[in-house]
Amino acid sequence: MLYIPRNIPISEVLKKKSVLLLGPRRAGKSALIRHQLKADRVIDLLKADQFQAYSFRPSLLRESLKTSERLVVIDEVQKLPVLLDEVHSMIEETNCRFVLTGSSARRLKRGHTALLAGRTRRLYLHPFCFAEVADSFKLERYLRHGGLPPVYLAETEADAMAELSDYAGDYLREEILAEALVRKIEAFSRFLPVAARMNGQLLNFESVASDSQVPARTIREYFSVLEDTLVGKILHPVRFKGIHSRKAIASGKFYFFDCGVLNALLGRKKILNDSVEFGDLFETWVHQELRTYSDYRKERDAIEVQFWRSPAGSEVDFVINREVGIEVKATRHISERHVSGLNELAAMMPLRKKVIVCRESAPREMNGVNVLPWREFAEQLWADEIF
Template sequence: MIHRNIFPSLLEHLSKPQATVITGMRRVGKSTALKYLLTQVPHNNKVYLDLERVENRYLLNQTNTKDIEIGLAIEGIDLSKPAVIALDEIQLVNQSTSVIKFLYDTYGTKFIVTGSSSFYLKNHFSESLAGRKRIFEMYPLDFAEFVAFQGESPTLLKQFAEASFHLSIYLKWKALYENFLSFGGFPEVVLAETEEDKKAYLRDVINAYIELDIRLLSDFSASDDLYRLVRLLAVRTGSRLDFSKLGAVLGINRAKVKEYISLLEHTYFIKSVGAFTQSLDKEFSKQEKIYLADTGLLQALAQVSSGQVFENAIALQLSHLGSIQYYQKKTGLEIDFILEGKKAIEVKETPTPHDEQILKNRAKSLGLDTYYLVGRHQSPNDFKDFVWGGSLISQ
């Protein structure tokens, strides 16, 4: 078992009475996390129910709670004692929250559940299970986790997290980082042995997302428009959104485009980055930038530049470190990312001293004392005052 960054938080919550809810895109490792947690339960009064199986959906869909209790007893659960029930893919059973609420309130049953839809879980669960659950969001692997999945220890890498460029660290991890940029961080993709297998898994992720998650939350006809939209967004990754232009290309109205993009974000397929400004009113008036949830997905959907792939990766890596925004003036002057409203960050594939000076001046104009370049490649003039992308991880 390769431990994920989220595991300590999940383990800590396992002893709490409230339901432990794990949500995120398909194939990010939610089921693996759920099964791992179940092995950590210190008694045998527990059960795993995969709700993709019809008999398990039937068990929870029964209208009579006594029948549900009998079904659980057949599965070996004694509700008169502390019990743990693990439900995988909970969004597939409409009345699942009612069942959880009943068993939690009546017997104090502990639930561990997974679901692929943030939109469904956050909205429906918030209304139905107020005070009875905590939601944990799971994402594709970050680079440190990716290294662990490759059978190597990320300990040394973490010691140099966010540190200035160090040649030996760069040379040791460069090949793995380039692989990470190429195929992303879905565990099945990372563990696949061939490039063709990796590409096939990525196509499966896209298909499952469109055909299963989106059709669960939207009407049947939306899937074709959404597929065309995600391909357009992939081409435009790192660019500011223009709903009207996207609508014109797709042949749908601006409001519908906005609705679809909200759905894509709330189901983890894309990440939006808002504009940084010292005026709240101006912030709301500026367009957002969009990045895809995984660089492997990005390249499976469209032919994009290496610079776009790298910027997308850095946006995702920074999002693990805190909230991010971008800065851009009407004159074109910009800073790629502002981290936590305090750090100015510029992304360059091959950074130079000139890039650093420009960033310094722009950060100073915003009153930001902390700034750094993030680079992908070694600088040809031995410039080292930048952070290599592979070391942009949490310690």
């Protein structure tokens, strides 16, 4: 399969520290290791013989280390968290760097990652972002299939759809059931499509509980499982103090990590242009780009992504570092009514820049708001020109 280089700054970080590389299943962690890292040894815990050897004797990792080895990779380390104790001592006592990969932060939290605090840098690998596939990027296709490498690089539409249809089942079987992350897999299976319908909306745990026939207290835990297994992220709202404290809602919004997986969970096979679903996916894609940019650039700058919504319903989709407001509209014709949320927020906090991402044909400025076609927005984002 064709390999497309990834923008994650793992090589730069490894010059300073070992790395805990996290990412959802099929995001391309193993391919990145093969193509972009020159590891002296790769331990793949998905292979039965290697898992058996190190689970029987974790000290084998330390005992078998050669003095010439400078970079060791442990793939799917959440399968055997006890190895983190050995890694901790080896980081302290040797000159070896480690790359520890995983798709479940939850299992690692149960392990001993606190021991690695300050000794490793946590990096997140996302599906393909615009900057990695700009030459071949087609918006409609991406909103339908997403950016997981096996899906994006599939030769036919049927192959892409087959990969996506398998994802939900594999996630439930290999991530949730095999790792014993929830007590009742049937209840979690009912929850997943309901959570998918809530994508990009204000979280209402009681409503999700009712629709999935699961207690509300369990729903909160299930959303935590989704975050820990890296298939989604809660976007938190901007909060105010003082006179503006009542002018923002406190509930978060949840976004799935990939448009294609989201469509698969909802059983969508076609996305009509200009439909409500198209607009929701367009917003989800912008969120993915912002999250990916934030994670890949955080070695240089701290980037906080939030949103704002008033009790009356005025909203700005994304607020960056409390100084850049970004509104997402899938329309081809931006008018004054589309900037009302940005202007209302700007009256409460000084926004250095106001942006609308849309499908107009050319960039323009409208009363202090930068109206950007989606491609120009993505190009400017990855050229570090938005923030």
